[in-house]
Amino acid sequence: ALVSFSCTGPILGSLLVGSLSGSESGAMQLSIGMLGFGVSLGLPFTLLAFYPRYLSVIPNSGYWLTKLKVTLGFLELALAFKFLSNADLVGGWGIIKREVFILIWVLIFLSLAFYHFKSSLNKSKFNFKSLTGLVSLIFSIYLISGLYNNSNVRFLSGILPPEFYTIKNSENQCPLGLNCYKSFEEGRSYALENEKLVLLDFTGWACANCRRMEENVWSKPNIYNLLDNEFVIISLYVDDRSELDYNDKFKYINTLGKTQYVNTIGQKWSAFQLLNFKNASQPYYVAMKPTGEILSEPIQYVSEKKFESWLNSSISESIK
Structure with a gap:
């Protein structure tokens, strides 16, 4: 899960392109980027190799791991639409406009909230599943506010399509x-x-x-x-x-x-x-x-x- 969930292509790809400029900054950015990915992915396995007894502390796979996989699956689905949106922008298809993208993400995170709330209905205590569901619900409401005012969701600038890429027939594409x-x-x-x-x-x-x-x-x-x-x-x-x-x-x-x-x-x-x-x-x-x-x-x-x-x-x- 650790290795497969890391989206290295979009980040390292841009660093590789930047290194072709021949400048010292491009080479330095590439070196730091490669080092960061190498250390972050290799460190957990290195530590467990040096201290194998800590493997016994890790909980056995079961119900909790299923919940984690489902949660990561929802996040992967959201990220998939992000990269599909990039392709739509670059290709000029005009399919995933800003409002469409926001609505898709709202549905994804509302579904994630429903999944976790449903799993915790029979639990009397507020647990991690309830917290995850609550965070997903709040995030969905936050996204909905972006349909009425772009400035509400500028925290997600760079993830959402540009503000001018809208279903409204705007002549100004700036x-x-x-x-x-x-x-x-x-x-x-x-x-x-x-x-x-x-x-x-x-x-x-x-x-x-x-x-x-x-x-x-x-x-x-x-x-x-x-x-x-x-x-x-x-x-x-x-x-x-x-x-x-x-x-x-x-x-x-x-x-x-x-x-x-x-x-x-x-x-x-x-x-x-x-x-x-x-x-x-x-x-x-x-x-x-x-x-x-x-x-x-x-x-x-x-x-x-x-x-x-x-x-x-x-x-x-x-x-x-």
């Missing part, structure tokens, strides 16, 4: 209703015409930290006003599977000396980020003038205070 472009040239032209700065937002449909930044940091009033009034946001999705026009397809030699073919919009922006900024991780923010002059050192996932300071310093640098 975070928080901000004005943004998904084409570098179109966004740069608009910034030139309106004398605004450019915020390059290298992001991804399946990027959890990107959603956390947008919904928990960008949403702060001071930061929102800066983004809305001073910048033109150009959101470049590196996992966009849309096919490029034939004349826009190209190839290049990557840092490993291999030929890389660029056939999709996501591959184009990924190559754009890697070739120009020597970085392959998201989120990645670049503040620049429409003419191409970079105003400050690009940043990634940071706190609200640091992001606001970075925006202000970029604005100050632009008027020097």
Whole structure:
């Protein structure tokens, strides 16, 4: 159960991609990530090997283990819909919208609550099953509140689909209703015409930290006003599977000396980020003038205070 329940692919996969940038930070992140998984998975078996007598302390399998397996099964089902939602976002299928995802999770955790409450009906004492059922019920109610107000469930930013990915027919497909472009040239032209700065937002449909930044940091009033009034946001999705026009397809030699073919919009922006900024991780923010002059050192996932300071310093640098 310990080994099979760990979802290593999505985490280690992103670390492996980041290491291809050739930067020291990418290699360090990969090393720390691999070390963390290795230690966490190997430590329990190592300790039991050194102290085998503690095996006798572990309860024998039976009723409690069945309950644990069922609980983990519900959690696995919830996570399965999370990864299916990622595929829906990347593929642009438009099936698992935000409201649909929330309702699915509500049904899963209400079912888990019912399962544990049913098992503890004949018990006079408040036990672990009752506690698990109560937590599942409270979490379900918490999820339901997100159907009426997005800010209620921002604790789950990065897990839920983006706030703008909704069943409502919204023309604005940008975070928080901000004005943004998904084409570098179109966004740069608009910034030139309106004398605004450019915020390059290298992001991804399946990027959890990107959603956390947008919904928990960008949403702060001071930061929102800066983004809305001073910048033109150009959101470049590196996992966009849309096919490029034939004349826009190209190839290049990557840092490993291999030929890389660029056939999709996501591959184009990924190559754009890697070739120009020597970085392959998201989120990645670049503040620049429409003419191409970079105003400050690009940043990634940071706190609200640091992001606001970075925006202000970029604005100050632009008027020097």
